[in-house]
Amino acid sequence: MGLTSKILPSGTIIAQDVAEKAFLETYTQKAPSEWINGSVIDLPLHDETCKDVQGFLTELFRNYFSASGQAGQVGENALFKTPETLRRPDVIVYQATDQSHTPVEQALLIVEISTPESHRRDRVEKFLAYEMARVPEYWVIDMATEEVLFYHLNDNGLYELAELDEAYLYHSTSLPKLQISPDIFWQEPLPDSDEVIALAKAMLR
Numbered sequence: 001m002g003l004t005s006k007i008l009p010s011g012t013i014i015a016q017d018v019a020e021k022a023f024l025e026t027y028t029q030k031a032p033s034e035w036i037n038g039s040v041i042d043l044p045l046h047d048e049t050c051k052d053v054q055g056f057l058t059e060l061f062r063n064y065f066s067a068s069g070q071a072g073q074v075g076e077n078a079l080f081k082t083p084e085t086l087r088r089p090d091v092i093v094y095q096a097t098d099q100s101h102t103p104v105e106q107a108l109l110i111v112e113i114s115t116p117e118s119h120r121r122d123r124v125e126k127f128l129a130y131e132m133a134r135v136p137e138y139w140v141i142d143m144a145t146e147e148v149l150f151y152h153l154n155d156n157g158l159y160e161l162a163e164l165d166e167a168y169l170y171h172s173t174s175l176p177k178l179q180i181s182p183d184i185f186w187q188e189p190l191p192d193s194d195e196v197i198a199l200a201k202a203m204l205r
Contacts, residue, residue, distance in 0.1 A: 007128065010120045015040040023086065024079075032077060035086040036125075043088060050090075050113045050143060056190045057091045057111055063200035064178055071095065072108065072175075080107060082133040087126060093175070108174040109137040116144050127151070131159045136174045141185055148182035177203050 015027075016039050023035040032043040046054065054076055061074040075092045091111040110130055114122040122140050130138045134157060140149040151159040152173045164170055164182075172178040184191070191199060 007125055009036040009039055009041050009125060010118075011044075012042040013039050014042045020086065028079065032088055034088050037084055044117055046090075046113065046115070050115065052190055053113055053141060053143070053185055054090050056185075056196065059193065059196045060180075060200060061091070061093050061175075063197050064175060064203065067197075067200045067204050068177070070175075080110070080133075082129045084132075085129055087129060089126075107133070107135045109139070109172065110135050111139040111141065114140050114142045114144075119144075123149075127159065131157075137172060146186050148185060179203055 014033065018027075018035065018038055018040050020035060023040060027033050027035070027040055032045070034041045034043060058074050058076055061072075064070075065072045065074075073094055075089075075094070077088050077090065078092055080087045080089055080092055089110045090113045092107060093109040094106045095108065107130075110126075112118070112122040112126055119142070127138065127140075131153070134153060136153055138151040138159060140151075142148070148170075150162040150170045152162055154160040162170060162173075167181075168183070169179045169181050172180075
């Protein structure tokens, strides 16, 4: 068993001693939940602000793929299998797959929109799970502190906090030419559909 199996999961446990197959058959059609080493964890629903950020990112990534011509897909709350868990990231960017859940090797980038309730889960539990799964990039958008943490795997397979450039932009290591300012997530209102399309195209010029 790996390191993540020794960490007690945070959140409300709604069932224990559940096999992975049973979780997929029974719980995936119910309220959002995750499977952690045999325990089923209930996931609270996001508020409207978090949903807006989630929708903005999904639209941005999809327009990025459309404008760049690169093959890729974007999912919201899609099941992602790590070595010891079935997680449900807020946003996941992955290579095309026809499977019911996203295989480890297909993931390119994961984003979690963090709230006080999910702070430990996003910064500790999922950090370790995604690192162990070798997800190339992991973003944590903390809505309470208005902080964005961009992590990428280093040569040793460990997450390293990325630095912003002189223009206060983060440059993705998995999606060529994709760059973003953390400040955009606190913008009110967030960019609309036309602005997102223009933003994606501007990155690729």
